[in-house]
Amino acid sequence: MTTVEAIRSAAEQLRGQVIRTPLVRASRLSEQLGCDLFLKLENLQHTGSFKDRGAYIRLSKLSGDEARRGVIAMSAGNHAQGVAYHARRLGMPATIVMPEFAPFSKVERTRAFGARVVLTGDTLDASAHAAYRIAEDEGLTFVHPFDDEDVIAGQGTTGLEILEDCPDVETIVVPIGGGGLMSGIATVAKHANPAIEMVGVESEFFPSMRDALQGTATMTGGSTLADGIAVKVPGKLTKAIIERLVADIVVVAENMIEAAIHRLAEEQKLVVEGAGAAGVAAILAEPERFAGRKVACVICGGNIDLKLLSSILTRGLIRDGRVARLRIGIIDQPGVLARIASIIAKTGGNIIEVYHQRLFYDVPAKQAEVDVVLETRNAQHIEEVVARLKEHGFPVRILSDLSQQGTL
Template sequence: MLELDDILEARERVRETSRHTPLEYSHTYSSMTGADVHLKLENFQRTGAFKIRGATNRIATLSEDQREAGVVTASAGNHAQGVALAATRQGVDAKIVMPEHAPISKVKATRNYGAEVVLEGSDYNEAAERAHEIEREEGRTYLHAFDDEDVMAGQGTIGLEILDDCPEVETVVVPIGGGGLISGIATAIKGKKPDARVIGVQAEGASSAAPSLEKGERVTLEGVDTIADGIATRSVGERTFPHIQERVDEVVTVSDPEIAMAIVHLLERSKTVVEGAGAVALAAVLFEKFDYDEGETIVPALCGGNIDLNTLTNVIVRGLVETGRYLKIRTVLSDQPGALEDLLEIFTAHQANIYAIHHDRTSRGVELNDTEVEIELEMRGPDHVEEFLADLREEGYDVDVLV
């Protein structure tokens, strides 16, 4: 088992490569939740995520022969970038296998940090299989993304920083993918402040930790499906699982819509960008996935900010939909002058702002004298949407909500 001394040693190894990231009090989220919320902004870390810590610590422990042979790893993106930069700075050749559908931004960044990238597999597990083949074929050292004590120790330096900057912390909320991050942080927190809670968070579409804890042994999912690609693993690690069992107080899950809303909140209210995995901890707090007291000091770890721009666009739209600020509807109008004007009078009465209108006279199922209309609207919230739709239907319009 990893111990506090391992993390204290790792702090000395990673000090020059990783940043001591900010920990900031959030008036916004404290007001929203009633708790005393401080954000650990690890999305400001070099390479945009915490992975540089574990990668730096692991590479620093390689023997000379291992350094000569080089390293190989598998990653959905953040570990790839961390290994690439850490290896380049320490003069070690790195080859990294990423899933075929890894975000383009993460693939480009990994190459820019100096590593050779191999794209193979539909997810992390299949990429890892290819990486182990390269390990055997080329004699490289495999650097596991999470299931390695030196990697866990490096990630655990975040816990030391949280305690340095917020010694009054009562609850630390941490994402779980394979479990390396939470194993390290929980070891640091429990080692220095045993009474503090550590809450783990997974995406609903990649939730293996909670069933594993319930069963008492690791559960492997058949597949994963979540916007939080950084924690989209089928199972927690063999080495990380005992740390989660012993040192994590509770594991909860959040849905993709809740993750999207947390991302949008952070963009709009905190002016900070996070990826899906970086938002799950805050989502768990905002949607009260675990019990906490009024005024309790809570630190959600925003573990990464490397979100693909296409994904970010979709997430923003999804977040606006969930908060009742974007609406897309379809209805059928009589294809004659004044029909659209009559419809728009209702929009004006409700102050619904139009993004776009699309007419389609050729749609199947629409009578020859009718036209189908799709309209995208900016709204002011769920109540506004409900009142608007009710008024449209009361006026005789058959309305389908598309988004």
């Protein structure tokens, strides 16, 4: 079993090998959520996640023969990059098996670190089976992403840094996939102060650790924003540690993970992937649970696809009423578009795009529909724009309301 001494030894080994990431107070979120919130920014690691830590410790323990033959790992992206990055630094060949659904950006970055990438499997477990077969066929050393004492020790150094920077922390919130990060942090935190509350967080589609501890079977699988913690079978080593040291595992919905990504970008100016935002999602979902407490939350990764990030940020603006798409019925004649633009301008709305539709069969020949995308201040401002357009005889539908797709 991983010990505090092993984690302290790993911390010494990691000096100069990985970034000692900051623990920053999230002042705006603290005010909004009613707790004293600190964020451990593991998204600032060289490969964008905490996986750098455990990967280096595991690879540094290989024998000369094992290093010459090379290593193999299975990962949806973050462990892959950590292993590939440190394997190149240590001069050993690396093969990474990634599932077919792995984000393109993570695949390309893994290749950029010099690893051979094998894309196979529609789940992490299928990819793991393929990795074990290749390891046996080619004599490679398998580097497990979480169920390994050296990996757990490396991840646990995150907890040492949290305690150094915030020794009076009361609650530590950690996303859980296979459980390596939580296992390491919980080991050092509970040793330093048994009163520290450890709260794990899993995606609603992959509550594998909670199910394993409770003996339930609620996991549905599927596509999740938190692909970094989409693990079907948690580790045996990690399960034993988490069962002993973790107070609770919270399961968060996809919409809360999406909201957390958006809030972290807007309020704290942080780019965070779904798994990395899961801890904040748990606090957003149940702020009363953490109210008045000093809380450290691990932002475990920042490797999010830019197209996905763009979509999430835009959807967040729509939810907040700061971007709207209106469908306006008009008589197809000169000057009408200018009238609409003038009405919107007088309300303070800013038109971003206009789509003029007159050729579709469901629009009368002498009429047309105009879709207008505009920037607004808030939901009340949208209502004001719609009211002014209706006052001038224009029928209007809101196409961009993510909550109720309504008509005003």
